[in-house]
Amino acid sequence: MTFSASWHNLLENAEELPPDATLLTPLSRKPFRITDVQEHRILIEYREDDGTEPLQREQFETLYDRVTEGWGGFDLDNLPPNAEPYATVLSLHPRFQIDDREGMLSETETPKSSPLVDAHEVESDEAERGEPNISVYSDALLLIDELEQNDPSDLEELETPTLVNLYTLLSDVQRNADNLRQDVRSVLLDRLHHDQPISGQYGSVQRTSRSNRSLKNENEVLELLTEAGIERERVTSVDASKVDDALEVVELSESDVYNIEESEYVRKAEVDEESKETRLQGLKDRLAATDENTEDLQEEIEALEQRIDDLTSFDSASSFHTNLSGEP
Known part of the structure; x- marks a missing residue:
């Protein structure tokens, strides 16, 4: 297929996109949308920027040639600066696809939707909201x-x-x-x-990496450092686990060898899952009834919530008074 035929196919697919569809650049994941489709260019607009940016037909043809002539496709890392949207828009063509994980743009014999378009369309305010089971x-x-x-x-x-x-x-x-x-x-x-x-x-x-270090064999490390002119005493230290073992067989206390600082904190002792579930169900029912005229149901929910409050609360002043006086 010639580029001219592919170009007009691409224009048709771009025009068929919903007006609120959001596209993403393949590397930096910048969101943008197509604002106009013309004979020799496609106009786009980045979400965070004002004004439109033209994507020229000649640049699409250059990318088309790189993909079709290259073995195994085109590595997206080789895209020139500011050329990322060309790859995303070209993937609207049924013969071209982006492998989001491998970072490749290539030809395909099995057309499918672009992962940078369909999965990122803007949901309308009327879209049905589901309750995740997490x-x-x-x-x-x-x-x-x-x-x-x-x-x-x-x-x-x-x-x-x-x-x-x-x-x-x-x-x-x-x-x-x-x-x-x-x-x-x-x-x-x-x-x-x-x-x-x-x-x-x-x-x-952003993907990043970090290194976790662990010493090699102790004797090997000490020998290497000794050969380099470092005295063994400079790099050896007391092993806390061995000190603990020694304390069990000698007449020394823990405070003799450790600096001990006491600190206090709050720890969650238990969770009343039944009360949480009851309250949660009341909230879900209330949310579900938001758009309906269900005054009776609302009153029942409020009464249920009041019962939960009565069962799970206490008079703190009375409790402290009882504890201090020692009387039941």
């Missing part, structure tokens, strides 16, 4: 409800049970959010194959 969502919903009922800007004014609720939910959200973060990180690592940052709506990420 722990952090439920805990975050409960935490939001608690924060809406109790202003955390002045913690000293909050009752002790409220502080306990906040601490418990914050702890659960932190743990579950970190678990989800690690899962997301594992998937992202397979897709970040360049040093350039990849941007999303709320931020950007």
Whole structure:
């Protein structure tokens, strides 16, 4: 197929895109959209910039030649500066595809949609919102409800049970959010194959690396350092684990060999999952009824929430008074 035929095919596919479709550049992941399709160029607009940028037909032809003449496709790392959107737009053509993980633009005999277009279309406000079945969502919903009922800007004014609720939910959200973060990180690592940052709506990420060191065989290291003129005493130190073993067989106390500093902290002892689930169900029902005229259901939810408050709260002043007086 000649480039002229491919060009007109590309123009047709570009015109068929939804007006709110968002495209991403393959390396830097900058979002942009197509604003106009003309005979000799395609106009695009970056989300964070004002004004349009023309993508010229001649440049598409150059990229077309590089892809079709090269063995195995075209390495996206070889794109000239500011040429990334050409690769994304060319992938709208059914004969060209971007391998998002390998960073290659190549011809294909099995047409499929571009991963930099279809997966990143802007959702309309009327799009149906689903409820994800993950722990952090439920805990975050409960935490939001608690924060809406109790202003955390002045913690000293909050009752002790409220502080306990906040601490418990914050702890659960932190743990579950970190678990989800690690899962997301594992998937992202397979897709970040360049040093350039990849941007999303709320931020950007970049692949990086770090080295973890561990000493080789102790005798081998000491011999090498001795040969280099370093005295053994300068690099040897007391092993804490061996000191602990020694304390068990000698008449020395722990304070004789350790500097000990005591610190106090709050630890989450247990979580009342049943109360959390009951409150959560009430919140879900309330959210589901937001757009409906369900006054009876709303009253039932509020009554249920009041019962939960009565069962899970206590009079802190009365409790402290009882403990101090020693009377039941």
